[in-house]
Amino acid sequence: MTPRSSRQRALAWGAAALSAQLILTACGAATSGAETGVDGQRIVIGLHGPKSGPAAALTEGAITGFQLYIDQLNNNGGIAGRKVEVAQADDQYTVSGGAAAARHLSDRAFLAYNIIGADPAIGALPEFERRGVPYMSVALPMALAQDSDVAFVLPTPLELLAEAVPSFVRNKLDPQGQAKIAVMWENQDIMRDMHDRFIRAADQAGLRITATESFDRDAATYVPNVQRIRDAGADLVVLLGGVAVPQILKAAKQIGYEPTWTGAGAWTFDLFNAASGGLMEGIEALRAARVADAADYSEFLRHLHKTRQPGPTDEIAYAGWSGARFIEQLLLRLDGEFTRKRVFDELTSPTFKDAPIIVDSMAPLWWGDDRRFGSAEALPSKVVDGRWTVTGEPASRF
Incomplete structure (x- = not known):
């Protein structure tokens, strides 16, 4: 089991302590005929x-x-003749906000979906645990999901992306094993887990790690961080982060530092390439899902632009569209039996891996009995003419 922060361990212990309550909640709802968030309409x-x-x-x-x-x-x-309603809550991108949002939704919703952000998901999970609400998240730390009776992560957890990076480096970017490698990671729980998993996998792959450097999401400047890895002699830098990555690339340009960049995380969207001023051009990295290169992206844009003008968040809107498609497919599999117990039974079924949910943007989504995540596959991708484009088949190792 992956080492966890004290906050993660506390949440995991709370999940275990509440598992009996969860079972009673789910089974009681199934037998009573009443189910939160569902009626005939x-x-x-x-x-x-x-x-x-x-x-x-x-x-x-x-x-x-x-x-x-x-x-x-x-x-x-x-x-099944029922309209789907969406109840929304603002989590303010904080742990406490996630908890408040979950309390607001738990007595209203049949199941819940975290549309962005790890910190809110960490706060929300215990509240959904207490009420036995099926919880789908795009960013919940995997260790928490594995210890939970209600949580599922999709499409591919960030920690598993990080585990795939060393083999990607060894076999695709540095087959001669000559690179001196640094890893830069955002200073938050889920990125810390990414870093730790990357380091272990890098050691197994025989990579030469010369430096590790954490950074804050809202730092005034990233020049000192970049200078430290440059001074350590790194000529290949693995980035594990999100919205701050464009500023890191700009800081490197400012001091004339030009390593090979790679990595994984939320920064592998075209909008972040645009925010970098095109500095991601030619970068190869791993992604959890397709976006602008997905098979149905043009169809999505056609529908979206009937409702609003094109904008920089179109890709993010597509991620929301894909999440809704996943939930539709899940609900259809219930065959009209809309109970939370039926949801859990479906997602943890031994046969689910043989018949995964298919959504165009994502690797096939399935769950095992002890690994509650959507997929273990990463997509090798490269920025070509300003667009992230898949360059090979998805895999957990390369």
Whole structure:
């Protein structure tokens, strides 16, 4: 089991202590005929994200895409004659905000979806645990999901992306094993786990790690961070992070530092390449899912741009659209038996791996009995003419 922070361990212990309550909650609802968030006319999906604060613009895009798909679903008759309603809550991109959002949604929604952000998911999970609410997250730390009876992570957990990077470096970027490698990682729990998993996998792959450097998401400058890894002699830098990565690339350019960049994380969106001023051109990295290069992305844009003008958050809106498609496929598999117990039974079924949920943007999504995540596959990708483009087949090792 991966080493965890004290906060993660505390949440995991709380999840274990509440597992008996979860079972009673789920089974009691199934036998009583009453189920929160479901009646003869509707199914309510709880959705939380930072609708205020620094990530609000990204969330607005994701919610737009999610709601767009749900509207189309309802226009086509909904699910088993029921309309799907979306109950929203603002988590403010904080742990405490996630907890408050979950309390708001738990008594309203049949199941819940975390549309962006690890910190809110960490706060929300214990609240959903207490009430036995099925919880789908795009960014929950994997160790917490594995210890939970209600949580599932999709598409591929960031920690598993980080584990795949060393073999990608060894076999694709540095087959001669000559690179001096540094890893830069965002200073937060989920990125710390990414770093730790990367280091262990790098040791197994025989990579030469010359430096590790953490950075804060909202630092005034990243020049000192970049200078330290340059001074350590690194000529290949693995980036494990998100919105700060464009500023790191700009800091490197400012001091004339030009290593090979790679890595994994939320920064592998075209909008972050644009924010970097094109400095990601030619970078090869691993992604959890397709976006602008997905098979149905053009179809999505056609629908989206009937409702609003094209904008920089179109990709994020597509991520929301994909999440709604996943939930639709899950609900269809329930065959009209809308109980939380039925959801858990479906997602943890031994046969689920043989018949995964297919969404165009994601690797096939399935869960095992003890590993509650959507996929273990990473997508090798490269920025070509300003666009992240998949360059090979998805795999957990390369």
